[in-house]
Amino acid sequence: MTGKARLIFPIVMAFIMSFLMSGIVTATNIGLPPDFLSRWMSAWAFAFPPAVVATLLAQAPARYVTERIIRLIDGPRET
Numbered sequence: 559m560t561g562k563a564r565l566i567f568p569i570v571m572a573f574i575m576s577f578l579m580s581g582i583v584t585a586t587n588i589g590l591p592p593d594f595l596s597r598w599m600s601a602w603a604f605a606f607p608p609a610v611v612a613t614l615l616a617q618a619p620a621r622y623v624t625e626r627i628i629r630l631i632d633g634p635r636e637t
Contacts, residue, residue, distance in 0.1 A: 564617075568610070568614050568617050569610055569613070571613055572606065572609040572610040572612070572613040573606065573609075573610075575609060575613075576602060576605040576606045576609035577602055577606075579605070580598060580601040580602040580604075580605045581598050581601075581602070583601070584597055584598045584601045
C-alpha cells in the first residue's frame, strides 16, 4: 500500500471497527432502551479518535507480525 492509501485505509478501518464495537459494547452494557441510538453515537464519537491513533500506531507492527506468520506458514523459500 502506498501514497494516500497508507493513511486513508487505517482511518477507514478505525471508523468501521470503532462504530461496530461501540455499538456492541453499548448494547451489552445497557440493552436496547429507547435512547440507544443516541447513546451509541455518543460512545462512537468518543471511541473514534483514539481508534484512529491506535490503528495508525499498530499498522507497522501488525504488518511485521503478519509477514512473520506468513513466512512460518509458507516455510523456507527455495531458490
